[in-house]
Amino acid sequence: MTNSSLLGVEGEPGRFKASVLLKPRYIDPAKCTGCGECAKHCPISMPDTYNEGLARRKAIYVQYAQAVPLVYRIDTEACIGCGLCERVCLAKAVTYADAPREISLDVGSVILAPGYEVFNPVELFDYSYGRHPNVVTSLQFERILSASGPYRGHLLRPSDRGHPKKIAFLQCVGSRDEREHAGYCSSVCCMYAIKEAMIAKEHSADPLDCAVFYMDIRAHGKDFDKYFLRAQEKAGVRFVRSKVFKVEPKNGTGELSVKYLDASGAPAGEDFDMVVLSHGFRASKQAVDLANRLRIPVNEYGFVQPGTLRPVDTARGGIFACGAFSGPKDIPESVTEASAAAADAARLLAPARGTMITKVEYPPERDVRAEALRIGVFVCHCGINIANTVDVTAVREYAKTLPGVAFTEQNLYTCSQDAQRHIKEMIIEHSLNRVIVASCSPRTHEPIFRETVRQAGLNPYLFEMANIRDQCSWVHQTQPKLATKKAKRLVRMAVAKASMLESLAGASVGVTASALVVGGGIAGMTAALNLVEQGFPVFLIEKEAELGGNARLLSRTHDGADVREFLVGLIDRVKNHPKITVITQATVVEVAGFRGNFKVGYMVVPRKDILRLECGAVVVASGASELKPAEYLYGQHPRVITQLDLEQRLPEPGGELPGAPLDVPALETMKSVVMIQCVGSRQQGRMYCSRVCCTQAIKNALRLKELNPAMDIYVLYRDIRTYGFAELLYRRARAQGITFLRYDETQKPVVEAVGDGLLVKTFDHVLGEPLHIKTDAVVLAAAIVAPEESNLDLSHALHVPLNEDHFFLEAHVKLRPVDAATDGVYICGMAHSPKTVDESIKQANAAASRAATLLSKTQIQLDPVISEVIDANCDGCAYCVDPCPYKAITLVEYMQAGSVKKTVEIDDSKCQGCGTCQATCPKKGVVVKHFKLDQLSAMVLAALAEE
């Protein structure tokens, strides 16, 4: 339901009534084919919001060429009602009489993901945005870089379409700025600015200078620091620590002068051809209105801000919030939260799983093997999209002459409902056993037509398409004769392939509806509980004797939630759930099988034998731990401790000191504490940010200030990375007089013992001179490190790779952040990378959600387009075994007529049908079904034949 608004939700969790307003589109989506003829004739030209106003569009439009659904809409605010579009639309899809409609939906749960807006920097007068064309926002710059953008991917500056030589990127535009009512950090701008700078340099034919003006670089995500380093060292992007106060146009040149204060606070300036403003997140008005309509409170900035321990909840049960609606975040975090919200909804509705969906019934499949070829060819006009360039009638007449063709027809729109009904009738009436549609791209339409032939009793793989629109009529518009000739060629190729098509069916395998969770920390236990409450039994394997992991060392989250209490509750629920089997002091030693059917071997201390279990999915939540530092006198001086050491000694507000050993003076009597950040992180051999330490240090510093307001606290840092709303904590810390001093990696602080106390020597960049601080204690923000040895073992057992820092690698860093490359294996918590408690909870629920999509199926259908061994041809040379990227091929031997026959075997559950084996085989011993060498060869020969 696009073009719609949610008006309100009433009822209770599990049983809501939602009222939805369907806004008029003035186009019938069932009829519109997205051909674009209407927009060609529309006389109205207006700024294109998709291209951020850098290009123009018509009043009848689609947002962009790849839009889903590809259905036009009339912008009635701009439309003058001339009626041209209605007249030119052959599909009769224009419906001026369209009116808004309200509908009511019965739903068990609601997930809110309305997204965000970007800050409009026109309010910042000093940056010249909106007054000088060469000052653009980062989103506009994305469009400039894009091949589908206003300059077709050429890097041009807007004022004169010249090639820029120097571009400045200004960070924190409308972020970390209370004057613009945004005290928070937008979290993603540092990384996208680095990306844009690198891509701009790649796009530019001439040498391009890119400079990023920043306060702190916040590369706190997984492997982000490596990317930051690449930008500096390989791509040569300049990073200027500064505060920009003005962007001034230089008269007549198109150039802009950037005025700033440098790291020492001295004024400086530099000229650029273009300035890109890294504008931050804003709560969108639409989202705030939505929250108000649903009676869901938002924070002072308009974002929903759930508690850290229930990170996707809203104030209303059964209604969940995710994505940028609950604060600035990047793509993988949004995707993770999306799955986490789905997990919570699925848990709530578990008893009703499958009750609202119906299974499609198909007629029995016809066996066509013994039948003579009877090919049906349907040639599409696609309105005028094909017919204006290609002589459709000629193509159809030609198709009639091709061998095996029994029936031909031409349709105005082959994909329309009535045309498909007609195709089904023709298949039955003319006993067709192969079907070809010559129209658009199989990438978009093959599934639709496969469904059609299936409904007519044919195997869906007896269908073939000829792409005579996207790859013919649209790209040869000025050459109708040649386009017609090519269309005939494409149809001839399709007929050649269709003649050789075979019915295919993927194997169907059962699913063991239980999961194994490796690791009993917060992440593992959260995943286990969600899965079990969704109805799937869980085995939980923990290598320690106790559940709880790192959370046992934490007291409170930065928003004050009690971690200890939460943990006790969690352990209790896990231990007492009848369908969770907790196995402590155990390690996984081997894993066989595949998604839906894993056979796991594990060992329990002190036994020496391997025990076994079976499960359908594996969730890796094996955690990480705090590094024991080897510098700054840690372990040598009792007053040098880590943040976790400190955290365990912090009393509850108003409560008593916990009984930790007091090898430092009582906390409330200390006069001074120095905190050192990035101890073991962001350095050679461990080039990553441990993400949690900045916020953790500031949280603990504020707690110390609470205990003793007179205490002097210094935080020695490299970049403060309090992303999102944690920035507010940083602001509070500075307001309370906590001193933040930056140090360079090349000039680390030095800690010396002086009497009972300590002396910290560092360098003050603002004063430009060395600084010595006498202190009672030094607290180190030690890196979070992955357990190298045990992760390597688990990685081998599961065939899931680790990154170079020994954290588990996800299948896709943006779009599949909790899926492992091995199907059926999911990753969450610190096994994936350092993260906070709330982030671990979200990721754990996300992993549970992904696992549930697999476990909820009784059978999984494997794709039939995979490799197949022709045993008679295979001589067991094994050339194909190593190149297989999915490790799906094994060499086997068996006895045949008294001698050993070598051959290979394909694991159907692993094979993805890439065909690398087919290409390496010298004997045609292994082929990809539906893309066999003979089938491809027939197409090639048909392509080379003449009419």
Add this chain to the structure above:
Amino acid sequence: MTEESAFEPLIIAFCCNWCSYAGADLAGTARIQYPANVVIVRVMCSGMVHSNMIIEALTKGADGVLVAG
């Protein structure tokens, strides 16, 4: 340029469904014009194109073969 000139090479392009074939579709959506003497054979991965396929195409009359993926 006349539509049917003297010699026009015929080029067979093997395109991967997920990238170059998709790119060719996008060229259509953007109405980027190119000569009509290239025909695309869709494969699910350019990795499945056997070297013999390329040789066969060339020996049976193709003037050029493009494998894109």
Add this chain to the structure above:
Amino acid sequence: MNGNADKSKMPIGSVLVVGGGITGIQSSLDLADGGYLVYLLDELPSIGGIMAQLDKTFPTNDCAM
């Protein structure tokens, strides 16, 4: 548990997802794959959200589309 399951207390096996950006799409896919009926709603005429405006995503510089 009551042997006569009270029908009026049985939850409804469908979910309304508001927002057709990358977040809403992922929630919808998970739930639909898990056996729930999903209504995906967006204010704009097509789904995709802001990610559809991006050129490429780091670190692989994959196309965002």
